[in-house]
Amino acid sequence: MQNETNLELVRQHVSVANGLPNEHYIDQSVFDEERNSILFNQWSGLDVCSEVPEIGDSKPVNFMGMPLFIIRDTKNIVRVFQNTCRHRGMILIEKTKKIQGAIRCPYHSWCYSTEGKLVSTPHVGGPGQNTDENIDRTKLSLVEIRSHVWRDVIWINIDGTAEPFEEAMASTIERWKELDQKLYHGGEEGKFSLKVKGNWKLAVENYCESYHLPWVHPGLNSYSRLEDHYHIVEYGSHSGQGSLVYRQLTDEKGQKFPDFKNLSKKWSTGAEYIALYPNVLLGAHRDHAYAIILLPLSFSETIENVHIYYSQPDTSSSLKKKNKDQWKEVFEEDIFVVEGMQAGRLGIKFDGGRFSPKMDEPTHCFHDWVASKVNDFRNHNHQKTNATE
Amino acid sequence: MPLNNKILKAHHNKNLSLLVELYQEAADKVLTRKEQNFFRVQAYIYALEVGHHLAPILYKKLVEAGVEE
Numbered sequence: 001m002q003n004e005t006n007l008e009l010v011r012q013h014v015s016v017a018n019g020l021p022n023e024h025y026i027d028q029s030v031f032d033e034e035r036n037s038i039l040f041n042q043w044s045g046l047d048v049c050s051e052v053p054e055i056g057d058s059k060p061v062n063f064m065g066m067p068l069f070i071i072r073d074t075k076n077i078v079r080v081f082q083n084t085c086r087h088r089g090m091i092l093i094e095k096t097k098k099i100q101g102a103i104r105c106p107y108h109s110w111c112y113s114t115e116g117k118l119v120s121t122p123h124v125g126g127p128g129q130n131t132d133e134n135i136d137r138t139k140l141s142l143v144e145i146r147s148h149v150w151r152d153v154i155w156i157n158i159d160g161t162a163e164p165f166e167e168a169m170a171s172t173i174e175r176w177k178e179l180d181q182k183l184y185h186g187g188e189e190g191k192f193s194l195k196v197k198g199n200w201k202l203a204v205e206n207y208c209e210s211y212h213l214p215w216v217h218p219g220l221n222s223y224s225r226l227e228d229h230y231h232i233v234e235y236g237s238h239s240g241q242g243s244l245v246y247r248q249l250t251d252e253k254g255q256k257f258p259d260f261k262n263l264s265k266k267w268s269t270g271a272e273y274i275a276l277y278p279n280v281l282l283g284a285h286r287d288h289a290y291a292i293i294l295l296p297l298s299f300s301e302t303i304e305n306v307h308i309y310y311s312q313p314d315t316s317s318s319l320k321k322k323n324k325d326q327w328k329e330v331f332e333e334d335i336f337v338v339e340g341m342q343a344g345r346l347g348i349k350f351d352g353g354r355f356s357p358k359m360d361e362p363t364h365c366f367h368d369w370v371a372s373k374v375n376d377f378r379n380h381n382h383q384k385t386n387a388t389e
Numbered sequence: 390m391p392l393n394n395k396i397l398k399a400h401h402n403k404n405l406s407l408l409v410e411l412y413q414e415a416a417d418k419v420l421t422r423k424e425q426n427f428f429r430v431q432a433y434i435y436a437l438e439v440g441h442h443l444a445p446i447l448y449k450k451l452v453e454a455g456v457e458e
């Protein structure tokens with residue numbers, strides 16, 4: 001990149017800091033820089049295991065332009081691979097499908113096991129001859145992407161340099177330790193996607209704070225008022241908000257979702273909403289949880305994949321539908337804000353904006369994280385350049 | 390229907406298990422060892438893909454013929 005953005009002001013204390021400069025939302029070269037400095041080298045959310053519920057289930061997923069697929073192998077382990085054949089680079093899995101035996105490349109039919117091993121290379125040594133002295137199958141396995149599963153979310157570290165997941169996410173895992181229980185995906189009534197014309201970071205920022213509730217979510221605010229919220233701020237890791245007045249949903253017969261087991265008292269009316277950097281938004285309540293995975297399509301377009309979970313497998317589907325509709329309404333109410341902030345950043349005199357020291361610390365926490373990671377990445381690259389000079 | 394047409398039809402219908410059987414049949418019909426290996430490979434690869442019960446048998450035959458590892 002020719003001109004690096006100036007991140008000095010972002011890293012100041014929230015009371016004097018500015019937000020990330022416009023280029024972080026509207027410039028292709030900064031988008032590319034962020035791909036390497038805050039998405040590929042961290043633990044990013046890709047998808048959820050419930051998308052491949054049975055052995056052999058596979059699904060292609062594009063992450064920041066990179067073709068990947070997820071698969072549940074014959075030993076019931078969910079793996080992530082680069083979706084590119086080791087022969088001539090053909091895309092292996094075009095659409096969601098069940099692999100009965102092997103993954104056969106549609107081009108020249110090289111076959112891979114669900115564990116990624118190259119198991120056959122038909123006619124590679126000429127017609128009818130599947131071997132060749134120069135083709136060492138053990139060196140031509142599919143390229144596996146480092147992955148980890150937590151709360152059903154498949155997290156990936158594409159460049160392989162991040163600390164082990166449990167270490168990198170230690171403070172969040174610790175915070176929600178008592179919630180570490182089996183999660184049951186709500187099925188078709190437990191998922192939906194939204195497409196937003198905004199940079200993915202704006203979705204994170206908007207999620208972090210409760211400041212906008214009385215204006216953007218007046219319905220929510222009637223029972224979840226601004227003063228009933230507290231900030232969650234862990235510099236270097238995550239941020240969000242907690243609510244003290246969560247009320248469980250009930251159906252016509254007065255039924256509720258069953259609770260997760262042995263939760264401490266704070267959860268009887270508490271709820272927490274955490275943005276786990278870079279791109280996963282989590283919500284937790286006594287009786288359900290959700291994960292939103294942000295998949296950037298470009299610097300100005302993002303898909304939000306929402307998955308809702310319960311403590312038991314067979315909960316009332318009408319209640320699940322009601323819950324899904326309620327969340328969908330809330331998240332849809334946020335779309336115009338994300339899109340409006342995107343459009344606002346085309347104002348060339350915008351300086352990244354100021355933060356309310358009282359209300360915006362969770363948002364600043366995220367900006368600070370982005371700025372620190374981008375800086376680390378630049379410093380590392382400068383060192384490399386200097387070393388080779 | 391001649392075998393060749395059956396094979397084309399099975400390709401067209403993406404009936405992979407049927408392809409396993411038809412290519413196997415083709416392998417049994419041809420005269421030279423080379424042709425036999427060719428068709429057996431075709432049968433084997435589709436068998437691998439669909440997890441067909443003939444896959445291990447075809448594999449063994451190919452290994453014995455020195456064309457698979």
Ligand code: FES
Pocket residue numbers: 085086087088089090105106107108109110
């Ligand atoms: S590109 Fe996959 S087998 Fe040739």
Ligand SMILES: [Fe+2]
Pocket residue numbers: 206207212216217330334
């Ligand atoms: Fe909101």
